[in-house]
Amino acid sequence: MKVQNSILRLIIYGAVKHGANFQQLCQRVGIAPTDLNDAEKLTYWEISAGAWDHALDMTGDPLLALHMGEDPNFAGLGMLGYLMQSCSTLEEALIVLVKYNNTVSTIFTFSTESRGGEYHFYYEPVATYRNKYPESCRQAVELMMASITTGFRIYADKKVTPLRAELAFPRRSPQEYERVLQTRVVFGADRNSLVYRQEDIAAPTITYDKSLYSFFNLLLTEKQNALAVQKSLADEIKEVLLSQFGGRVPPIEVVAAHMNMSLRTFQRRLSEEKITYRQVSNELRKELALSLMSNRQSRKAEVAQLLGYADLSSFHRAYRNWTQPSV
Numbered sequence: 001m002k003v004q005n006s007i008l009r010l011i012i013y014g015a016v017k018h019g020a021n022f023q024q025l026c027q028r029v030g031i032a033p034t035d036l037n038d039a040e041k042l043t044y045w046e047i048s049a050g051a052w053d054h055a056l057d058m059t060g061d062p063l064l065a066l067h068m069g070e071d072p073n074f075a076g077l078g079m080l081g082y083l084m085q086s087c088s089t090l091e092e093a094l095i096v097l098v099k100y101n102n103t104v105s106t107i108f109t110f111s112t113e114s115r116g117g118e119y120h121f122y123y124e125p126v127a128t129y130r131n132k133y134p135e136s137c138r139q140a141v142e143l144m145m146a147s148i149t150t151g152f153r154i155y156a157d158k159k160v161t162p163l164r165a166e167l168a169f170p171r172r173s174p175q176e177y178e179r180v181l182q183t184r185v186v187f188g189a190d191r192n193s194l195v196y197r198q199e200d201i202a203a204p205t206i207t208y209d210k211s212l213y214s215f216f217n218l219l220l221t222e223k224q225n226a227l228a229v230q231k232s233l234a235d236e237i238k239e240v241l242l243s244q245f246g247g248r249v250p251p252i253e254v255v256a257a258h259m260n261m262s263l264r265t266f267q268r269r270l271s272e273e274k275i276t277y278r279q280v281s282n283e284l285r286k287e288l289a290l291s292l293m294s295n296r297q298s299r300k301a302e303v304a305q306l307l308g309y310a311d312l313s314s315f316h317r318a319y320r321n322w323t324q325p326s327v
Contacts, residue, residue, distance in 0.1 A: 003107060012025055015055035025055065030050075049107075049137075052065075055139075056139070063173060066176065067146075069149070086216060089202055089204055090201050100224060102227065106239055107125060109122075110124075114198060118163065121195075122192065123145075124191060128288055155205045155206060162194045163183065168188070168191055240259060241255070252267075
């Protein structure tokens, strides 16, 4: 799983603005300051995840991401951020964020839904991130929530505030959340989401630029196509299992359909790469299990349930095979 370098840069620069020492923070994260120069470069996701923990420690602010979001910086998403600012409406900005999200990060899945006059924007972290780095994951969610809320108030040609904000995290400093987000906050929700009135999300933006929109839309399409070419089929399957099924392994027909392939085509592609669906899914299960179990707070029963094992004994046998050296 990867995260665009602009995200890591946003975390570090934001923490520095709130009191962290730049050189020391880079050293703790394990990067050289010059590594931040290439905003579009993709980096290993755990570097970004760990950066939040160091930033929180160095600033002493448990609501760091929420406060960073008061000064929204869509440029932190790189080209995607510039495309969002060039969109004609707020809804269009969210549509392109959903469309091109995989060019920026593969540890979150974004989606939208309209129902009953309400417009829901969902942002779900993959299970590995949520379970291994719970506080870092919360900060990432809250930065997105605060940035979009504040940004929409700035970029819309009328005052737009959400009907409510829903967080799948425990209650914390509710008055501060409501001050920043300017709406009612529901803690312990089933999903992370911002909910707007349908008519508000259709509001035009004051930053609309047709030429810039066309330019960045073309660049992101090319980048997305290039990333797709670079991925092996196994990588694509793992990404679908993580983003759409939370690491669980559905029947092969279901995954083929999610990848817009017939079962015959899917099996032919697997054969061409000399792999099987079972091999790929078992490999992903192993990667997730070893990653989650490295977190001392994770319990085998919880990991087994998360990965869809029928019972703890089945998971225990698999885990033992993965961790015991072969003779």
